[in-house]
Amino acid sequence: xxxxxxxxxxxxxxxxxxxxxxxxxxxxxxxxxxxxxxxxxxxxxxxxxxxxxxxxxxxxxxxxxxxxxxxxxxxxxxxxxxxxxxxxxxxxxxxxxxxxxxxxxxxxxxxxxxxxxxxxxxxxxxxxxxxxxxxxxxxxxxxxxxxxxxxxxxxxxxxxxxxxxxxxxxxxxxxxxxxxxxxxxxxxxxxxxxxxxxxxxxxxxxxxxxxxxxxxxxxxxxxxxxxxxxxxxxxxxxxxxxxxxxxxxxxxxxxxxxxxxxxxxxxxxxxxxxxxxxxxxxxxxxxxxxxxxxxxxxxxxxxxxxxxxxxxxxxxxxxxxxxxxxxxxxxxxxxxxxxxxxxxxxxxxxxxxxxxxxxxx
Amino acid sequence: xxxxxxxxxxxxxxxxxxxxxxxxxxxxxxxxxxxxxxxxxxxxxxxxxxxxxxxxxxxxxxxxxxxxxxxxxxxxxxxxxxxxxxxxxxxxxxxxxxxxxxxxxxxxxxxxxxxxxxxxxxxxxxxxxxxxxxxxxxxxxxxxxxxxxxxxxxxxxxxxxxxxxxxxxxxxxxxxxxxxxxxxxxxxxxxxxxxxxxxxxxxxxxxxxxxxxxxxxxxxxxxxxxxxxxxxxxxxxxxxxxxxxxxxxxxxxxxxxxxxxxxxxxxxxxxxxxxxxxxxxxxxxxxxxxxxxxxxxxxxxxxxxxxxxxxxxxxxxxxxxxxxxxxxxxxxxxxxxxxxxxxxxxxxxxxxxxxxxxxxx
DNA sequence: ATGAAAGCGCTAACAT
DNA sequence: ATGTTAGCGCTTTCAT
Numbered sequence: 001x002x003x004x005x006x007x008x009x010x011x012x013x014x015x016x017x018x019x020x021x022x023x024x025x026x027x028x029x030x031x032x033x034x035x036x037x038x039x040x041x042x043x044x045x046x047x048x049x050x051x052x053x054x055x056x057x058x059x060x061x062x063x064x065x066x067x068x069x070x071x072x073x074x075x076x077x078x079x080x081x082x083x084x085x086x087x088x089x090x091x092x093x094x095x096x097x098x099x100x101x102x103x104x105x106x107x108x109x110x111x112x113x114x115x116x117x118x119x120x121x122x123x124x125x126x127x128x129x130x131x132x133x134x135x136x137x138x139x140x141x142x143x144x145x146x147x148x149x150x151x152x153x154x155x156x157x158x159x160x161x162x163x164x165x166x167x168x169x170x171x172x173x174x175x176x177x178x179x180x181x182x183x184x185x186x187x188x189x190x191x192x193x194x195x196x197x198x199x200x201x202x203x204x205x206x207x208x209x210x211x212x213x214x215x216x217x218x219x220x221x222x223x224x225x226x227x228x229x230x231x232x233x234x235x236x237x238x239x240x241x242x243x244x245x246x247x248x249x250x251x252x253x254x255x256x257x258x259x260x261x262x263x264x265x266x267x268x269x270x271x272x273x274x275x276x277x278x279x280x281x282x283x284x285x286x287x288x289x290x291x292x293x294x295x296x297x298x299x300x301x302x303x304x305x306x307x308x309x310x311x312x313x314x315x316x317x318x319x320x321x322x323x324x325x326x327x328x329x330x331x332x333x334x335x336x337x338x339x340x341x342x343x344x345x346x347x348x349x350x351x352x353x354x355x356x357x358x359x360x361x
Numbered sequence: 362x363x364x365x366x367x368x369x370x371x372x373x374x375x376x377x378x379x380x381x382x383x384x385x386x387x388x389x390x391x392x393x394x395x396x397x398x399x400x401x402x403x404x405x406x407x408x409x410x411x412x413x414x415x416x417x418x419x420x421x422x423x424x425x426x427x428x429x430x431x432x433x434x435x436x437x438x439x440x441x442x443x444x445x446x447x448x449x450x451x452x453x454x455x456x457x458x459x460x461x462x463x464x465x466x467x468x469x470x471x472x473x474x475x476x477x478x479x480x481x482x483x484x485x486x487x488x489x490x491x492x493x494x495x496x497x498x499x500x501x502x503x504x505x506x507x508x509x510x511x512x513x514x515x516x517x518x519x520x521x522x523x524x525x526x527x528x529x530x531x532x533x534x535x536x537x538x539x540x541x542x543x544x545x546x547x548x549x550x551x552x553x554x555x556x557x558x559x560x561x562x563x564x565x566x567x568x569x570x571x572x573x574x575x576x577x578x579x580x581x582x583x584x585x586x587x588x589x590x591x592x593x594x595x596x597x598x599x600x601x602x603x604x605x606x607x608x609x610x611x612x613x614x615x616x617x618x619x620x621x622x623x624x625x626x627x628x629x630x631x632x633x634x635x636x637x638x639x640x641x642x643x644x645x646x647x648x649x650x651x652x653x654x655x656x657x658x659x660x661x662x663x664x665x666x667x668x669x670x671x672x673x674x675x676x677x678x679x680x681x682x683x684x685x686x687x688x689x690x691x692x693x694x695x696x697x698x699x700x701x702x703x704x705x706x707x708x709x710x711x712x713x714x715x716x717x718x719x720x721x722x
Numbered sequence: 723a724t725g726a727a728a729g730c731g732c733t734a735a736c737a738t
Numbered sequence: 739a740t741g742t743t744a745g746c747g748c749t750t751t752c753a754t
Contacts, residue, residue, distance in 0.1 A: 005478075007747055018725045023749060033723055053479040054424065055747030057415045059730045065458075073444045076437065076633055083434045086461050095476065097426075098459045100447055115456065117366075118414040219637075246637055272437055276580075276607055278639030368731055379741045384733060394739055416731030420746045 006049045015043050026051055065095040066299060067119040069111060071103045071126050075217065076271045077241065077288060081125055081146065084292025092300050094120075105129040116141050120303050123295045124148075128187060144299045146291055148189050149318060154302065156295045156319045160190055160268060163284035163323030164197040167238055167266045170282075170325060172205045175334035176236040176264060180229040182222065182248070183213025184240030191240055194268075198238065210234065215244060222247020230255070235263060235334045242267040242274045245281055249330065253278070260332030270326055279329035286323045294319045367410045375404050387412055426456040427660060428480040430472060432464045432487050436578065437632045438602065438649060442486055442507065445653025453661050455481075466490040477502050481664055484656045485509075489548060505660045507652055509550050510679060515663065517656045517680045521551055521629060524645035524684030525558040528599055528627045531643075531686060533566045536695035537597040537625060541590040543583065543609070544574025545601030552601055555629075559599065571595065576605060583608020591616070596624060596695045603628040603635045606642055610691065614639070621693030631687055640690035647684045655680045 008022040015022065017036060025032045025040040032040070057063040068085050070078040082098065089096040097119055101108040105128045112122060121142030127134060131150045137143050138153050145155040171179060181198055184191040195211060202209045212228045215221040222244035229237050229248070239245040245267030252259050259265055259279055267274060267283035274281040298319060369383040376383065378397060386393045386401040393401070418424040429446050431439040443459065450457040458480055462469040466489045473483060482503030488495060492511045498504050499514050506516040532540060542559055545552040556572060563570045573589045576582040583605035590598050590609070600606040606628030613620050620626055620640055628635060631646035659680060 009747080019747090020726080020749080021724060023747090024724085027749075031723075036723080050474060050477065052747055053475070054415055054418045055730095056749075057730095058419055058732090058747080059749040061730080063415065073440070073447055076440065079434070079437065079440045082443075082459070083461075086434055086459060090461065095479070096459055098443070098447060098457055100444075100451065113411060114414070116411065118456070250637060273634040273637065276611060276634065276639070277637045370731080380731090381733080381742080382740055384731095385740085388733075392739075397739080413731055416746095417733075418746090419731080419748090420733040422746080 005052075006044075006047045007052070008049075011040065011044045011047060011049050014047065015040050027056075063095075063118060063120055064093065065097055065119045066296060067097045067099065067111075067115045067122045069099050069101050069108060069122060069124050069127070071101050071108075071128055073098075073100045075243065076273065077217075077243075077269055078125065080271065080288035081292040081295075084289035084294075085123060085296045086292075087289075088293040088296035088300070092296075094296075094300070101128065103128055105133065109133065112137055112141075121299045123292075123299055125292075125295070126188070128185075142299060142302045144295045144302070146295050154298055154318065156291050156298065156321065158190060158286045158288070158291055158323060159320050160194050160284050160286070160323040161197045163268075163286075163325055164194045164238075165201060166325040167282075167284060168198060168201040168205065168207065170327065170331065171236045171238070171264060171266065172207055174236075174264065174332060176234075177206070177334070178208045178210070178232075178234045179236045179238060180232055180234040181209055181211050181213075182215055182225045182229070182237060182239040182244050183211055184215060184217050184244075186214045188240070194240070213240070215240065217241045217243055219243050219247040219250070222249075223251040226251035226255075229263070230257065236266070236331070237263060238266045238268075240268060242269045242271045242281060242283055245283065245330075246273065246277050249277055249279070249281070259330055262335050264331040264334075266325075266331060268323070275328065282328045282331040283326055284323040285326045287321045291321055294321065367405075367408045368413070369410075372401065372405045372408060372410050375408065376401050388417075424456075424479060424481055425454065426458055426480045427657060428458045428460065428472075428476045428483045430460050430462050430469060430483060430485050430488070432462050432469075432489055434459075434461045436604065437634065438578075438604075438630055439486065441632065441649035442653040445650035445655075446484060446657045447653075448650075449654040449657035449661070453657075455657075455661070462489065464489055466494065470494065473498055473502075482660045484653075484660055486653075486656070487549070503660060503663045505656045505663070507656050515659055515679065517652050517659065517682065519551060519647045519649070519652055519684060520681045521555050521645050521647070521684040522558045524629075524647075524686055525555045525599075526562060527686040528643075528645060529559060529562040529566065529568065531688065531692065532597045532599075532625060532627065533568055535597075535625065535693060538567070538695070539569045539571070539593075539595045540597045540599060541571050541573050541593055541595040543576055543586045543590070543598060543600040543605050544572055545576060545578050545605075547575045549601070555601070574601070576601065578602045578604055580604050580608040580611070583610075584612040587612035587616075590624070591618065597627070597692070598624060599627045599629075601629060603630045603632045603642060603644055606644065606691075607634065607638050610638055610640070610642070620691050623696050625692040625695075627686075627692060629684070636689065643689045643692040644687055645684040646687045648682045652682055655682065 008019045012019040012022045022040055025037050029037055066089050086096050099111045108129050123144050125146040127145055127148055134150045145153050149155055198209050210232050212225050215225055217240055226248040237248055245265050248265050267281045270283045270285035274283050369380045373380040373383045383401055386398045390398055427450050447457050460472045469490050484505050486507040488506055488509055495511045495514055506514050510516055559570050571593050573586050576586055578601055587609040598609055606626050609626050628642045628644035631644045635642040635644050
């Protein structure tokens, strides 16, 4: 008894046609006469025939599979990204391979090497690799980067410039004059951009901004940085991401420092949890899921254009997605001081009063 | 200029050996003399040779790829599961394919069909398919289920019986006598088990438990169910998962009902966010990441045993992982009443006092 | 519109 | 220990 799964040859035999006709009936139905096509499909279904994806990929070189590399699955930010990517891939009938690069460029390289050939292209999210390295990857395979601008690689960027500006103006209008920025990883494009925006605004709006970091984008790092912020005597903190902000919130709460009574906190991304932490987080909402979806769509586009003659576009427009400020409970008026007061004048008095004032909320 | 990526034949030619020797040098190094093996490796490296995973999979039938199917990537519970699975897979040099079945058995079937042959086996997490269907899958390929007990499929179960018992006793000792259980999806194995444990304990400890549900395991469903719980006049709520619990917390807060002053809440899973919601959630911590890892390890074990002669074990021991109670801020003494008082006696007086009492916390 | 034939890059008996 | 020889299941020219 032949219990193996049927192949095109089995189907062909039963239909009295050549195997290549069966192949065509599935991959290029329009090149088979309607009559035989229908008969083949019917018999194939009856026999329980399933095209073998691997065998299909070998001669064609197309696997209908995409690789998604993230630096840290642990980070809920990437949960949203994965979700968007998975949906876009599934919608196009593509399979998604997920890999964690553990924040290292080395691991990223290893995975790309291993997967090259097994996937039609990559989405590299928040890549930790050098521009140089990314260009090498780009030379060998189809790739889209997220949260990086590396010419000429196509990319999806979440641009927080507008949001950052809104955040700063929000804080300024609440009377804050001295603000800390908790910076993200050194290589982050968005981090650099946000910091620049903040500095520009500081000049314009008579704000002082101090930079704390670079920091790992985690809750734990946020806790530690909260102490630095307190020491730096700011009335508001803007963070690279929500994880940091949540860490700040927790640390300040442990120290009995009231948010937003004494310190206001603005996060970034609006990840799962930003709306139910305490106090709920004012944050720069980022369209993370859209970013994931856009990245896959962009990649799919590249794959589609991938005719044998048509050359790959040498410089693609990046997709830029904006953030916008979502105001919740973690921001409020600067602690009872005259609005125009210079930050310098009060530095000394603030330290150590935290606990006492904390109770007054 | 030959710009194609080198194959074993190219390497073989340069080494002056046969292609099969090159193949062996990579897949079964021990069957090649150290000298030639080293030379082959050296030259291959120099030429930039990379084994082609697809070509490798075709004759061998082994793809070194695993499929992980989850009903809803959106749910952070699965984030932890994915993480564990990805790590275990990566550690074994396996690639993980991720798919969302969108809570439907139909989608699950489609994906399994499509991926069969392209992966060496599946991890089906919280499958929505029928037992019957799962057995069919089991007959065709290697598969491990998570959160389902379907004989004879190997499975990983998170058993909350002990934890549920602890939770109920925790509440009983705090003076709660009437408790609501917010049930999860109808087909959930753990839900049924938890409910049974609760009922058994209720008899034993003189508790009344009311069941609300089945409910979708989401924050939104939790909000709606919170109102039912209030109407049912309970002093404590135990939920199927943390998402429901967080929904309850938010709804009660919106209604001005104090937690745990008026109502205590116990969640389940200890997902990301359970520790920083407000109040922080007392919950049955589940080793979700371990479950993901165990499932992959179990599957890998099955694959390893998969010799041509050795028959697949017909009935495997399930891996059972226990939960345990993590006490945080969302549980406290039952609202000021004599501990032994019968639940019946007070029903009428409670309604509507919520707001007033809420302020007293 | 369909058939014949040659691989895709590799593995796996079977020889030697 | 290494070479020979068939394929794995499918796609893809090239014929007809």
